[in-house]
Amino acid sequence: MPGEIEFGQQAVLHIFFNLFVLVIVWWSLQAFKFDVLVRHPQGAKGTMLFFLVAIAITHLVSSFFLEYLNQALNLRYFF
Structure with missing residues (x-):
């Protein structure tokens, strides 16, 4: 049961x-001039x-x- 809770929290x-x-990303892309690239x-x-x-x-x-966070959390198994 504890593993399921952790997966739910992670999701x-x-x-x-x-x-x-x-x-x-959407907010920062508003500064980009798409009219130069798109007709x-x-x-x-x-x-x-x-x-x-924006999705990409x-x-x-x-x-x-998220991968950085995951690897930082896995550092506890190193020591």
């Missing part, structure tokens, strides 16, 4: 951290591209930090 942490990073940035394709770029960057950033 909730991952979900909320991913959402937190998504908000930060119609306000159209459906431009919006979808913006959304997919979110995945990279959150994976890095």
Whole structure:
């Protein structure tokens, strides 16, 4: 039973951290000029591209930090 609780806590942490990073990435991408790269940035394709770029960057950033956290927590088994 304790293992299931830890997995549940870890899942909730991952979900909320991913959402937190998504908000930060979305906010910071607002400063990027997509109209230079995309013909119609306000159209459906431009919006979808913006959304997919935000998700891709979110995945990279959150994976890095969550993996770092996981490895830092595993250091206790080293000593």
